[in-house]
Amino acid sequence: MSQLPKDLLDILACPRCRGPLVVEPVSLRCDACRLRYRVDDGIPVMLVHEAERLDGGDPELDAGTPAVS
C-alpha cells in the first residue's frame, strides 16, 4: 500500500480535464471524467488511455478531444 506525498497530490490534476482528483487507496479518481488512474508503486499513471472508466466504457472513445489544447 503506497501513500502519495501531499506535495505531489497538490500538483496532480486530471490529464484530461485538468480538474482535481479524488485520492483513493491505490488510485486517483476524476469524477468529472468518470476515470480512475491507477497508482503503481507510488507512481500515479496519469494517462487517459491507461485509465479505467468508472462507467465501464472505453476511455479512448472520449479522449480524442482534449479539454486543454
Ligand SMILES: [Zn+2]
Ligand atoms: Zn478529468
